[in-house]
Amino acid sequence: MMPHSRNFALVCVALSILPPFFSSCERMMTSRQTQLAKDAEAKAAQGDFARAINLYEAALDDTPRCADIHYRLALIYDDKMDDPLNALHHFKRYLILAPTGPHAEEVNRFMKRDEIALATSLSGDTVVTRSEAARLRNENLNLRKELEQSRTKARAADKSITQDRQPPKIGESRSTPRTYVVQSGDTLASISRRFYRSSARWKEILDANRKSIDDPEKLRVGQSLVIP
Numbered sequence: 001m002m003p004h005s006r007n008f009a010l011v012c013v014a015l016s017i018l019p020p021f022f023s024s025c026e027r028m029m030t031s032r033q034t035q036l037a038k039d040a041e042a043k044a045a046q047g048d049f050a051r052a053i054n055l056y057e058a059a060l061d062d063t064p065r066c067a068d069i070h071y072r073l074a075l076i077y078d079d080k081m082d083d084p085l086n087a088l089h090h091f092k093r094y095l096i097l098a099p100t101g102p103h104a105e106e107v108n109r110f111m112k113r114d115e116i117a118l119a120t121s122l123s124g125d126t127v128v129t130r131s132e133a134a135r136l137r138n139e140n141l142n143l144r145k146e147l148e149q150s151r152t153k154a155r156a157a158d159k160s161i162t163q164d165r166q167p168p169k170i171g172e173s174r175s176t177p178r179t180y181v182v183q184s185g186d187t188l189a190s191i192s193r194r195f196y197r198s199s200a201r202w203k204e205i206l207d208a209n210r211k212s213i214d215d216p217e218k219l220r221v222g223q224s225l226v227i228p
Contacts, residue, residue, distance in 0.1 A: 066100035
């Protein structure tokens with residue numbers, strides 16, 4: 001046989017060997033994915049969902065045949081791990097790889113549910129509309145204003161009482177008498193305690209207000225008393 005003929009024959013033999021070799025590699029890769037998926041399914045059945053996720057993810061290669069693995073991963077994240085974010089990712093990958101697959105309709109329903117769950121977890125206990133959120137925000141601002149006004153009034157009242165308690169300086173007389181507006185639950189003794197830090201001077205308050213107090217034991221809410 002001529003040298004050129006021998007070389008041509010060797011090339012033909014090599015070409016005849018190559019297809020079975022690559023086919024074998026492809027079969028080996030598919031077989032590995034199948035085994036990983038089986039191992040992952042077994043771990044999921046045992047309740048070891050973290051290990052099942054690792055095995056399923058190791059079997060992914062982003063080809064259409066991995067759509068089912070994405071579907072199984074999504075179910076684990078959704079039902080077992082309470083993780084709507086990762087569940088949505090794998091549901092979306094399933095629809096990309098198998099838009100008309102056997103689980104497509106079911107996946108679309110699951111995605112809507114998970115989107116609501118994710119929005120709920122990000123916004124708090126409940127999902128609220130924009131108008132409801134605005135209303136709650138305005139109510140919160142109004143409550144803060146009312147609280148601040150109440151605190152301001154309380155500080156002013158405390159300051160007034162403190163000033164009234166201070167005795168006049170030497171050589172100084174009070175130009176106007178102190179007055180106090182009766183509140184619910186007040187008694188002459190409690191008013192005396194408020195201004196003099198003792199309830200014993202209640203009679204002085206009574207004497208200063210004989211014309212306006214009909215019954216010392218039943219003060220009228222809102223009436224103004226002179227504090228001597």
